[in-house]
Amino acid sequence: MPANLPPQYFTLSAELKKAKTTQEKISVLEEMLAIVPKHKGTEKVQKDLKRKIAKFKKEAQSKKKSKKELIYTVKREGAAQVVISGSPNSGKSTLLNALTNANAKTADYPFTTTLPQPAMMAYENILIQLIDTPPLTKDFHPGWLKEILRNSDGIVAVFDLSKENFEKEIEKFKEILKKLNIENPEGKQVSNGAGKKILFIGNKIDLLPQEKIKEIPSLYIKKISALKKIGLEDLKREIFEMLEIIRVYSKGLNKEPDFEHPFTFKKGTRLLELAQDIHYDFASKFKYARLFKKNSKKSSIVGKDYVLEDGDVVEIHT
Incomplete structure (x- = not known):
């Protein structure tokens, strides 16, 4: 048929x-x-x-x-977790190495970093986890990178100041973050209301003449050289301040506090949370605490609702 x-x-x-x-x-x-x-x-x-x-x-x-997206997660360590992001070939991996003594791969071409790479940055007596990530661009912002940015305590955004169009790159970066519902940043360090903060870093000032560096307002961007290690100690302090971390020290009766291993919390934390972190019994049987302020030998009596401050030494009584 x-x-x-x-x-x-x-x-x-x-x-x-x-x-x-x-x-x-x-x-x-x-x-x-x-x-x-x-x-x-x-x-x-x-x-x-x-x-x-x-x-x-x-x-x-x-x-x-x-084509299903791979999922990368980074286990939290230290007092806080900060993501290093920014534009391609801006020196993010060099900055990670300079701040942490890590050995992340670096090269003079973009997208040298393809996976998240964590390392620990020492600041005074605490450690802060930094995560180097691939550059965030209009064409590259996979879900796993978005989640790492969202779950972090803050973002350090790195840009190459030696590029003529670095300001345009910053604006593009802001637009991408806005589309990802992560941040709508204005200025050098800002919050989006959900506690997320961002610190804008202008790298490679060693490639610029002094008069050009002075033209870039410091209020807008923190100027450094990761390669020459210029401005890194100030940057560490700014990262610490951005995170709003407080360090609190516990001491036993008639004992000296351990100043090398502080408890770390966010600003606004109450004393009861410290008691819970030390031991369940300290919280459930709490009577009062003797408080020694930073650089003072005098003490005062405080209750469980006392709002802790950086440098506080606390002796809990049950």
């Missing part, structure tokens, strides 16, 4: 040869199958079309699975 295929079938057959994507091929094949007369003479044609549709659907599913 002859197939007697309609003229539209051959038109679609020509379209199939021009189709480039798997989905386009599936769509054309399904149209061809729909217009094929359903009788014994077209059974072979129908079978062939169904086989091709099944093949391309399987191929599409396989591509979809292979």
Whole structure:
């Protein structure tokens, strides 16, 4: 029995040869199958079309699975977690190495960093976790990078001051963060109301003449050289201040406090949280605490609702 295929079938057959994507091929094949007369003479044609549709659907599913985003998480360590982000080839990895003595790969081409790389930065008597990440661009902002940025306590955004268009790169960076619902930053250090803060860093001042450096307002961006280690101690302090960390020291009765290993909290934390961190019994059986302020030998009596401050020494009584 002859197939007697309609003229539209051959038109679609020509379209199939021009189709480039798997989905386009599936769509054309399904149209061809729909217009094929359903009788014994077209059974072979129908079978062939169904086989091709099944093949391309399987191929599409396989591509979809292979494109599923990898998920990278970084276990929190230290007093806080800060992500180093910014524009391509701005010196983010060099900055990580300079602040932490890590050995992140560096090169004079963009996207040297492809995965998150954590390292610990020492600031006085605490450690802060820094995470070097791939540059954030309009075409590259995978879900895992977005989550790392969102889950961090703050962002250090690095830009190359030796580039003529560095200000445009900063504006583009702000736009990307805004689209990702992470931040809408204005100024050198800001918060978005959810506690997320960002510190803008202008790197590579060693490549600029002094008069050019002076033209860039310090209120707008922190100027450093990661390679020459210029301005790094001030940067460490600014990162610490951005995070609003307080260090609190516990002491036992008639004992000296351990100033090398402080408890760390966010500003606004109450004394009860310190008691809970030390031991459950300290919180449940709390009576009062003797408070020694920073650089003072005098003490005062405070209750569990006392708001802790940086440098406080606390002796809890139960």
